[in-house]
Amino acid sequence: MTYCLGIITRAGLVMAADSRTSAGADYVSSAQKLFDLSLPRERVLLICTAGNLSMTQTIMAKIRRDIKDQVPDNLNAMSTLHDISDYIGRQTREVLDQNRHWMNRDNIDYSCSFLVGGQVRGESPELYMIYSQGNFLRATKETPYLQIGEIKYGKPILDRTIEYEETQLDEAAKCALLSLDSTMKSNISVGPPINLALYEADTLKLTRRCQFKEGDSYLIRIRTSWEKSLRRAFQSLPEIDWIELAEDEDDLGNWLSPSNIYTA
């Protein structure tokens, strides 16, 4: 499994990915899933990959070969992230079509997905997600993040904290790390190293990046600080307005009694 996410705000873009790859619990290894294909001062372009590794590798290799061969339809020749996402979608369709017959025959899941984030000179920063079927969608101001892979564990913290207009980039980066940390804690098929990249809007050059390996002291510190804060947050939550149960309450007063529903 994999977990990658991108967050877009007025201030810019954060993208993050784990590096664990597994073909069953008995074959676990590590593979890079966040790639920087920027052309400094011309465009920033970050791509995350999830799903069947042989498919995403083949697609990424095809993308690079098209650039090198300078075919008319290559990623660097495209002037919008929309066109770039459409191009990656088409590569995905082609590669999956070449493999479909053999994969289906042995019931192998060969689906894959991509996040594409960045900014092309003259355009606004954007963030896209490309599905296994080659169609794609764009992050909006209402939901300014996109996720691929094992997405559920890390979603609540994004829902509760990220706002397009207000969230600062360093906050978005910490939120991305906590979202990944929550996922790693719940699903062992998501794991370090974590790659993290931060892009300030309109600078047209990747601003910062970092990598957190297994047991990284910062990851431990951010987790400890977070859990301490959560416990403190509990103490400031309003008290629940409980119904105290009377000693002589009969079955009818108890709305949790199954007798309200199930005649015996």
Place this chain on the structure above:
Amino acid sequence: MTYCLGIITRAGLVMAADSRTSAGADYVSSAQKLFDLSLPRERVLLICTAGNLSMTQTIMAKIRRDIKDQVPDNLNAMSTLHDISDYIGRQTREVLDQNRHWMNRDNIDYSCSFLVGGQVRGESPELYMIYSQGNFLRATKETPYLQIGEIKYGKPILDRTIEYEETQLDEAAKCALLSLDSTMKSNISVGPPINLALYEADTLKLTRRCQFKEGDSYLIRIRTSWEKSLRRAFQSLPEIDWIELAEDEDDLGNWLSPSNIYTA
């Protein structure tokens, strides 16, 4: 879908469930999923149900009929939660077997699951989960909670805050509500009313219960308070030790470059 959870600590037990039921996005209604089958001063017994509603209703009705008919093998005649879980597992197997042929023929998901929590006089408080196949397991001190239904969104907050020895019951109840709230926010097939029950160990009588309907003012207050605390918590997180990118950095220094992996 459904989301139910149980939390067991040294101090007692908290159980909570949503009430939404759906047969597709175009048929959404409400059904109780947390039931109190206690015999005050003899035993506390709470049951949560998830999965195919026609199956769980049939199983719950069978459980009540066996009690009413005082068959030898009825739930009130059992003296441990282990035996009760085994009995519910056997009822599940029987009811699913009666329906399997017709459900499979039309590819209908008829799986279901249960949480069973409480205390029988002379025993310790316990919490069990019963699978659709009738097998069951018990919550442990290491992972003192169990979930059924749409479990992923609400798991991180449990992982980060619940500890068997230390967590107070009112904290566990608030955590259960936040876990449900996170799930409702991400999956519209989980929804109010929320039923919540709290049991103090060794009292042999359900201590407190409450219900939160759509738009309940406490639910709104707890959500607002929580999100405010989370944002404050972000501000106290340690700063990330970024690698600032040099203006003239070449491709080799960039470990995010796909050229490290994909020869073109």
